[in-house]
Amino acid sequence: MNQSRNTKSFGLTRRRFLGTTAGTALLVAAGMPGALEAAEPLKVAGIYTVPVEQQWVSRIHKAAGIAQERGDIDYVFSENVSNTDYARVMREYAEQGYQLIIGEVFAVEQEAREVAAEYPDIAFLMGSSFKQDEALPNFAVFDNYIQDASYLTGIIAGSMTETGNIGMVGGFPIPEVNRLMHAFMAGAREMNPEITFQVSFIGSWFDPPKAKETAFAMIENGADMLYAERFGVSDAAKEKGVLAIGNVIDTQADYPETVVASAIWHFEPTLDKAIAEVRAGTFAAADYGVYSFMKEGGSSLAPLGTFEGKVPQEAMDLVNQRSEQIKSGEFTVEINDEEPKSS
Known part of the structure; x- marks a missing residue:
């Protein structure tokens, strides 16, 4: 498998989550000044079957880089993952404690959903030709509805x-x-x-x-x-x-x-919504495709x-x-x- 993982792909420095919009919102909601100063960025992994330079995947990769630069996430990724290896790489990231896993499962729909079912506490946001399944609450779908x-x-x-x-x-x-x-x-x-x-x-x-x-x-x-x-x-x-x-x-x-x-x-509205939901503990099976609409x-x-x-x-x-x-x-x-x- 040609697998590339890179936690420094954007040459970015970590910033405190408190300085972000999402961090501020949670701080206010908690009513605890300073409570989130030591909060760790969300651990996010991307799994792609093509190079990150490929146009569709590049938009996801770019949005993740922006979120990492803000300090909202720590982002790693694997590119050029074959369809036969996709489920295995999902499991590897899940076992390593990544809280949100993003990618595209157009050719591995069934296998990807089976893996997600094995890790109910991890959020999966995947490009898919199919809709969400309420019986699999930690697996949300998206597509580029542009x-x-x-x-x-x-x-x-x-x-x-x-x-x-x-x-x-x-x-x-x-x-x-x-x-x-x-x-x-x-x-x-x-x-x-x-x-x-x-x-x-x-x-x-x-x-x-x-x-x-x-x-x-x-x-x-x-x-x-x-x-x-x-x-x-x-x-x-x-x-x-x-x-x-x-x-x-x-x-x-x-x-x-x-x-x-x-x-x-622009994948940023889609990813930012998922980050906020995971942070709030409200991530659920949903169709995130609507966040690709022009009005969003x-x-x-x-x-x-x-x-x-x-x-x-x-x-x-x-x-x-x-x-x-x-x-x-x-x-x-x-x-x-x-x-x-x-x-």
């Missing part, structure tokens, strides 16, 4: 394509990918109902060469705009001189003439960077209008977890 921001990037893409042919490359057709693709497609059709889509899945979460080759084929088939759900797609767009839309992270600086816009996932601060449209002023004003006016409506609840982006198909 369909709001994805929809906005679709509006921009629909206004920028000249051929009306958009290529979309995804990892696997699972709900967390499907819903973002559908939201993007809905946004693009707001600008042009006649737009066609080429949709393909590469069967991997991290295979940039394969994603790149798939994107090349779509460009050959007429696409002048690509939805880069995976790494490698924007490289193909850059080489062929077409445009791309990013997903989960902002890569505009890396592809200044290629990536027009990106839907950004869990997603946003990245700055346009070099494309500022280059997107048609009609599209930007609609983006601004829809953004306000989404945040106020006046407009709801449909959540469609079905596998998207090519036009």
Whole structure:
């Protein structure tokens, strides 16, 4: 197993929990001035099946680093953990006394839940395609419900394509990918109902060469705009001189003439909620996916960077209008977890 554990991955120093918002809240609730001065940070472990540089996992890793910098948690992690080793690594961290274990169990749902059942006093917050089980109260689920921001990037893409042919490359057709693709497609059709889509899945979460080759084929088939759900797609767009839309992270600086816009996932609201619940002793089976919604601060449209002023004003006016409506609840982006198909 290629397992990497790193308690100093962010080069951070420990600060007293008393100085944090969560610490202050608990101090007030307890009514005991100074009672938490010696409180230890929450012990948190992350378990990831891909490198922490991979875009989806990088957002979890970043949020954990921010929480560690605040002094709220002590964070260690394992990356590149194979599916067959995942349950074993969960048990190792549980046996070592970690209080909150985070990760993604899309390919090991049953095994992960079985491990959680063995350690009822430990909180597990896991990326999952399934919902929580009330019979397993210490196992909560989340997913990147960033369909709001994805929809906005679709509006921009629909206004920028000249051929009306958009290529979309995804990892696997699972709900967390499907819903973002559908939201993007809905946004693009707001600008042009006649737009066609080429949709393909590469069967991997991290295979940039394969994603790149798939994107090349779509460009050959007429696409002048690509939805880069995976790494490698924007490289193909850059080489062929077409445009791309990013997903989960902002890569505009890396592809200044290629990536027009990106839907950004902010995991901080999700993790901060879990930390607070564990601290309060109220962590329970729940769906934390709601904290990825734009109105919760869990997603946003990245700055346009070099494309500022280059997107048609009609599209930007609609983006601004829809953004306000989404945040106020006046407009709801449909959540469609079905596998998207090519036009």
